[in-house]
Amino acid sequence: xxxxxxxxxxxxxxxxxxxxxxxxxxxxxxxxxxxxxxxxxxxxxxxxxxxxxxxxxxxxxxxxxxxxxxxxxxxxxxxxxxxxxxxxxxxxxxxxxxxxxxxxxxxxxxxxxxxxxxxxxxxxxxxxxxxxxxxxxxxxxxxxxxxxxxxxxxxxxxxxxxxxxxxxxxxxxxxxxxxxxxxxxxxxxxxxxxxxxxxxxxxxxxxxxxxxxxxxxxxxxxxxxxxxxxxxxxxxxxxxxxxxxxxxxxxxxxxxxxxxxxxxxxxxxxxxxxxxxxxxxxxxxxxxxxxxxxxxxxxxxxxxxxxxxxxxxxxxxxxxxxxxxxxxxxxxxxxxxxxxxxxxxxxxxxxxxxxxxxxxxxxxxxxxxxxxxxxxxxxx
Amino acid sequence: xxxxxxxxxxxxxxxxxxxxxxxxxxxxxxxxxxxxxxxxxxxxxxxxxxxxxxxxxxxxxxxxxxxxxxxxxxxxxxxxxxxxxxxxxxxxxxxxxxxxxxxxxxxxxxxxxxxxxxxxxxxxxxxxxxxxxxxxxxxxxxxxxxxxxxxxxxxxxxxxxxxxxxxxxxxxxxxxxxxxxxxxxxxxxxxxxxxxxxxxxxxxxxxxxxxxxxxxxxxxxxxxxxxxxxxxxxxxxxxxxxxxxxxxxxxxxxxxxxxxxxxxxxxxxxxxxxxxxxxxxxxxxxxxxxxxxxxxxxxxxxxxxxxxxxxxxxxxxxxxxxxxxxxxxxxxxxxxxxxxxxxxxxxxxxxxxxxxxxxxxxxxxxxxxxxxxxxxxxxxxxxxxxxxxxxxxxxxxxxxxx
Numbered sequence: 001x002x003x004x005x006x007x008x009x010x011x012x013x014x015x016x017x018x019x020x021x022x023x024x025x026x027x028x029x030x031x032x033x034x035x036x037x038x039x040x041x042x043x044x045x046x047x048x049x050x051x052x053x054x055x056x057x058x059x060x061x062x063x064x065x066x067x068x069x070x071x072x073x074x075x076x077x078x079x080x081x082x083x084x085x086x087x088x089x090x091x092x093x094x095x096x097x098x099x100x101x102x103x104x105x106x107x108x109x110x111x112x113x114x115x116x117x118x119x120x121x122x123x124x125x126x127x128x129x130x131x132x133x134x135x136x137x138x139x140x141x142x143x144x145x146x147x148x149x150x151x152x153x154x155x156x157x158x159x160x161x162x163x164x165x166x167x168x169x170x171x172x173x174x175x176x177x178x179x180x181x182x183x184x185x186x187x188x189x190x191x192x193x194x195x196x197x198x199x200x201x202x203x204x205x206x207x208x209x210x211x212x213x214x215x216x217x218x219x220x221x222x223x224x225x226x227x228x229x230x231x232x233x234x235x236x237x238x239x240x241x242x243x244x245x246x247x248x249x250x251x252x253x254x255x256x257x258x259x260x261x262x263x264x265x266x267x268x269x270x271x272x273x274x275x276x277x278x279x280x281x282x283x284x285x286x287x288x289x290x291x292x293x294x295x296x297x298x299x300x301x302x303x304x305x306x307x308x309x310x311x312x313x314x315x316x317x318x319x320x321x322x323x324x325x326x327x328x329x330x331x332x333x334x335x336x337x338x339x340x341x342x343x344x345x346x347x348x349x350x351x352x353x354x355x356x357x358x359x360x361x362x363x364x365x366x367x368x369x370x371x372x373x374x375x376x377x378x379x380x
Numbered sequence: 381x382x383x384x385x386x387x388x389x390x391x392x393x394x395x396x397x398x399x400x401x402x403x404x405x406x407x408x409x410x411x412x413x414x415x416x417x418x419x420x421x422x423x424x425x426x427x428x429x430x431x432x433x434x435x436x437x438x439x440x441x442x443x444x445x446x447x448x449x450x451x452x453x454x455x456x457x458x459x460x461x462x463x464x465x466x467x468x469x470x471x472x473x474x475x476x477x478x479x480x481x482x483x484x485x486x487x488x489x490x491x492x493x494x495x496x497x498x499x500x501x502x503x504x505x506x507x508x509x510x511x512x513x514x515x516x517x518x519x520x521x522x523x524x525x526x527x528x529x530x531x532x533x534x535x536x537x538x539x540x541x542x543x544x545x546x547x548x549x550x551x552x553x554x555x556x557x558x559x560x561x562x563x564x565x566x567x568x569x570x571x572x573x574x575x576x577x578x579x580x581x582x583x584x585x586x587x588x589x590x591x592x593x594x595x596x597x598x599x600x601x602x603x604x605x606x607x608x609x610x611x612x613x614x615x616x617x618x619x620x621x622x623x624x625x626x627x628x629x630x631x632x633x634x635x636x637x638x639x640x641x642x643x644x645x646x647x648x649x650x651x652x653x654x655x656x657x658x659x660x661x662x663x664x665x666x667x668x669x670x671x672x673x674x675x676x677x678x679x680x681x682x683x684x685x686x687x688x689x690x691x692x693x694x695x696x697x698x699x700x701x702x703x704x705x706x707x708x709x710x711x712x713x714x715x716x717x718x719x720x721x722x723x724x725x726x727x728x729x730x731x732x733x734x735x736x737x738x739x740x741x742x743x744x745x746x747x748x749x750x751x752x753x754x755x756x757x758x759x760x761x762x763x764x765x766x767x768x769x770x771x772x773x774x775x776x777x778x779x780x781x782x
Contacts, residue, residue, distance in 0.1 A: 001389070001452060002382045003688045069381045262780055282776035289775060290702045297681035298674075304383045319674040374674065375666045 003300070009073045012055050012065075016074065019050060020081035026349045029082055033206025033352075038161055039085045047085060048115025056091045061098040061109050068306030071241060072248040072299055079252025082356055084207035086118055086161045088363075091245055093119040093169040096186065096238035100226035105188060108167070120165035121242075122156035122189075122212050123235065130365040132239065133232060134179045139172035139187065142218060150174075150224075152187065152195075152217040162210025163200035166191050170214070171235060174228060186231035187223045189214070205355040236310075240317045243364050244306060247299045247324045250360045254292045254331045257353040261285070261335045268340075281338060288334050291327045298323035315377045318370040325367030328357040383681065385452070393456050400464040403429050409465035413644065415750030417592065417734045418467055420549045424500055426467045431498050437474050444482055444490070445498050451630050451690040455683070462636025463643075470546060473497040473504035477554050480571070480620050484612040493573070507541040507555030507574070507598060508621065514543075515770045517556070518566045518618060522600060524557035526607065526614075533607035535559075535572060537580075537600045543764070547583050547596035551576050560615050571617035573609040580604075588760075590753035591731050625766065629700035630690055632765070633683045633707030638676050641714045645669065648721045648747050659721055668720075672713045679706050698778035701771035708761035708768065718747070719755040726752040 005013070023043065032040045047053060055070050057063025065071075071091065078087055094112045097105050111117030128134040137154025152172055159168070168189045176183025189196065195217035200210040226234055265276030265285060275281055298320040305316035332354035336343035343350060361367060385393065408422055430436040438454055440446030449457065469475070478497055481490055496502045513519045522539025537557060547553065553574050560568030574581070580603040586595045612620055649660040649669060659665050686699045719726050725744030732738045733749040742749060762768045776782040 001385055001684060001688055003685050005381055262782075265782060276776075276780075276782040279773070279776075282780070282782050283769065283772045285780055285782065286772040286775040289779060290706060293682050293702060294675070294678040294706065297678040297685065300381070300383070300681050300685075301677060304381070316677075319677055322670075322674055323678055371667055371670055371674075372663075375663075375670045378670070379661075 005069060005073060009065075009069060012052070012070075013073045013077050015050060016052055016077040017080065019046070020077065020083065024081045024083060026352075029084070029206070030352070033082075033084050034202070038164060038200075038202075038208030044085045044118075045115045047087075048113065053087070053090060053115060054113045056087075057094055057098060057109065057113060061094070061106070062113050063109075066095075066098075068244060068303030071245050071306070072303040075245040075248035076252035076299075079249035079254075079356075080256050082206070082253065082352055086120070086164070088242055088245055088249075089120045089160050089165070090118075092121045092238045092242040093167070095241045096169055096225060096234050097188075099237060100186070100231075100234045104222065105225060108188075117167065118161065118165045119167045119169065120159050120162055121238075122159045122162070122168040123171045123239075124157045126155055126157045126211075128157070130369040131179060132236060132365075133181045133184060135171045135173050135184050136178050137170065137172040137214065139174045139185055139219075139228075141174065148218045149221045150187070150219040152189065152214040152219060155211065155213040157211060158209045159198075159212045160209050161207070162198050162212050163208060168196075168212065169225065169238075171231060176229070181232040183229050184232040184235060185228045186225040186234060187219055188225055189217060189219065189223060193217050193219070203359070205359040206352065233310075236314070239364055240306065240313060243317050243321045244299070244302050246360050246363055247295075247302060247320045250324045250328050250357060251292070251296050251299050253353050253357050253360075254295060254328065257331055257335045257350055257357065258288060258292060260350045260353070261288075261338050264339055284334055284338065288331055291330055295323055295327045311377055311380060315374055318365075318374040318377065321365055322367050322370040322374060325361040325370065328360055329367075332357040383684070385456070389452055389456060392453055393460060396457050396460045397464075399433060399435075400460060400466065403433070404464055404466050405429075408467055412465040412467055413640075415734070415747070415754050416736075419736065420546075423467055423470055423549075424503075427469065427500055430469065431500070436469065436498060437478055439475055440478055440482060440494075444478075444494055451687045455631060455635075455687050458631045459636035459639075462634070463640050465640065470503070472506050472545070472550075472554075473502060473552075476506060476624055477504050477573075480554075480611060480624055483623060484571075484620050488608070489573075489611065502552045503546075503550045505544050505547040505550035505553045505576075505598075507544065507553045509543045510540060511542050515767050517621065518569065520556045520558055520569060522555065522557050524559050524570060524572055524605070526559070531606075535605045535607060535610070537572070537574065537603040537605055539600050541598040541600075542586070542595075544583070544596045544598050545594060547576075547598055548585060548593065553581075553598065554611075556617050556621055559617075563615070566618040568615055569617040569621070570614050571611040571620045572605055573611065574600075574603065574605050578603050578605070588757065590756040591729070592753070592757060594757075629704070630683070630687050632700050633679055633703035634711060635676070635680050635683055635707070638707065638710050638714060639680075641711065641718070642673060642676060644747070645714055645718050645721065648718060648745070652721050652723070652745065654723075665717075665720070668717055672710060672717065675706070675713075676710050679703070679710060682706070698774050701766075701774045701778075704765065705762075705768045705771050711761055712758050715751075715755040715758045719751045722748045722751045729753065 054063040055065040055074050058066035090112050094109060097109060125136055140151045142148055142151040170187045170189045172185055173183040174185060195215045197213050198210045200208050202208050266274055268275050302316045302320035305313045335350055336354050342348055435447055437446045438449055442448040474497055481493055508517060510520055524535040524537045526535055553576055555572045555574055556569050557572050558568055559570040580601040582599040584597045585593045586597060587593055650658050652659040654662045683703055725748040728743045
């Protein structure tokens with residue numbers, strides 16, 4: 001039993017924390033998060049140069065990490081800085097390619113790791129509401145030629161940084177019921193393929209996403225990631241990595257939100273004393289601290305289980321996302337409340353941590369979704 | 381980062397499991413698992429079995445008869461004992477007084493009292509709380525006035541203690557008493573050992589809402605206590621009492637108790653039915669169970685983090701307050717779900733069914749007999765040992781610095 005990170009991981013965290021505190025201050029972040037581009041290409045390249053993206057992948061994929069705790073360490077730091085660059089989708093798409101890609105596809109990983117190729121997961125659909133196997137996007141066999149084997153039709157919802165992605169990881173199905181795990185098929189689809197359209201928009205917690213639709217997009221067999229109809233396991237694993245990343249990011253954001261709030265309780269005076277001297281507020285703060293430590297433990301459990309067999313891994317991951325959903329909203333709401341009116345303002349960094357914490361619950365499955373999933377996995 | 385126990389720790393666990401398999405009487409485990417009430421003899425029996433193996437006083441250093449375990453070993457031991465259904469070790473002598481005597485007692489006191497704790501010659505109870513001093517422990521009013529007579533130096537004790545757990549089984553009580561009134565309230569307290577057979581000591585039962593006689597009131601009227609029974613220095617008792625409250629609280633979360641209770645709940649939920657299917661498949665009940673299961677998994681890891689910090693030389697300060705709060709909340713939630721699982725059969729209360737020798741047929745499911753009474757009994761968890769609100773005060777002061 002050992003709860004210390006390895007030397008290498010501590011170094012990554014130190015490097016990243018230093019970079020964020022020097023280069024990614026709140027004013028910079030606010031400007032980037034509101035920009036038309038949705039993130040900073042320049043800073044994204046710098047993250048790549050620093051080797052941060054490489055920490056998310058194993059050596060066989062061209063990285064130097066890729067384990068649960070590598071992902072946790074990186075995203076916790078990103079959460080502390082509310083970083084909006086496309087780490088999450090790079091992780092998810094990259095892990096899927098690393099797991100199921102052929103040689104030509106795996107050759108793409110270098111571009112992900114150095115930051116030169118922007119990718120996005122195009123999986124969730126307007127009516128899927130987090131359900132992992134609900135895929136209505138159709139992939140039909142299209143004649144015989146190698147270069148035009150598939151015809152893709154469908155719509156994908158809230159694709160992160162969809163406008164800037166050069167390549168989408170798309171889930172579709174040639175067969176099977178709309179919610180069946182069997183039949184889910186993964187494709188790597190270039191942004192510039194004819195029939196791909198992207199409608200971008202800003203997000204409430206900063207950065208941008210897009211609705212992406214596919215209309216008679218013609219793809220070759222070379223676009224298939226893994227075998228046709230057998231994409232679910234890869235998708236599930238890649239999303240497990242993504243869920244772990246979001247949970248870790250949340251813990252980083254919670255720590256900062258808590259520190260801001262604690263500082264405020266110590267300095268803000270009402271009735272002639274610091275408001276932190278009021279027991280009603282002390283107890284709420286103590287509750288929050290306790291919950292954050294539970295969230296941290298949940299992330300440790302999920303990170304430790306990432307390499308375990310499927311059921312153990314997925315239960316721990318869903319337990320963590322449930323915990324983070326519940327605790328993230330609690331921390332966000334309590335921090336705003338304890339700040340009072342000033343907590344409602346855009347100018348206060350705390351407000352942006354609160355928004356991010358709540359919106360994390362809307363990515364890759366919320367508290368209710370993961371609680372149900374935890375129950376289902378327990379039955380299997 | 382590694383959540384697994386080392387091979388040595390796993391070997392230790394195997395040793396504990398083998399011991400429990402060989403030595404824990406089935407009869408006792410059945411009573412504990414069934415939520416039936418333990419007698420004084422039951423508790424003494426388990427106490428003696430542990431002592432024979434040298435594992436009773438697992439917090440004590442080796443030189444005083446402890447096994448010399450580290451925090452991880454203690455966690456494993458207590459966890460496995462709880463899972464196996466071993467009776468809880470009555471903590472007052474072994475876990476509370478023992479460490480205080482070892483740290484602050486005189487050599488004569490250690491030589492006399494410590495072996496008697498181990499071999500069961502003395503059954504200790506705790507004289508801390510008073511009718512007017514619950515969470516505000518430092519405002520104790522029971523007085524001890526020092527004097528000399530033909531038989532030597534002594535104290536005359538007058539006052540009342542309350543919530544004295546298992547005081548009706550005890551022959552000795554350690555008490556916080558007031559020896560000075562003209563100072564800050566924390567500074568006039570002394571730590572006194574009192575023989576309960578001394579004239580002037582009277583024990584009266586308090587029956588709790590579940591019908592159980594577990595706690596008592598203890599009255600002191602001109603009770604003569606030899607001065608040799610003062611622990612440490614006069615008026616320094618608050619320091620010793622506080623030491624007790626921070627000493628070795630790494631197991632305060634009661635993870636093992638919760639896991640055992642949750643396993644029991646899982647079995648019950650598989651058997652009980654609602655809407656034509658097992659309760660475990662009822663979406664709202666299953667969600668309640670899943671929430672507490674996840675909370676428990678999270679807390680287990682939080683507990684291990686604290687233990688790892690202690691094993692690395694740290695002190696479990698206010699972190700144990702977090703474990704106390706969440707640990708008791710989880711235990712209470714599990715007993716609440718167990719009660720709910722019984723449906724209408726939570727209502728019958730056949731008290732005799734909780735005692736040895738009951739021959740009657742059960743009413744409703746087997747587990748129903750104790751479900752509601754245990755739920756009510758467990759409301760104490762968030763009140764005793766420093767109420768959960770007091771724990772939050774401690775967190776605010778010690779961790780948050782508010």
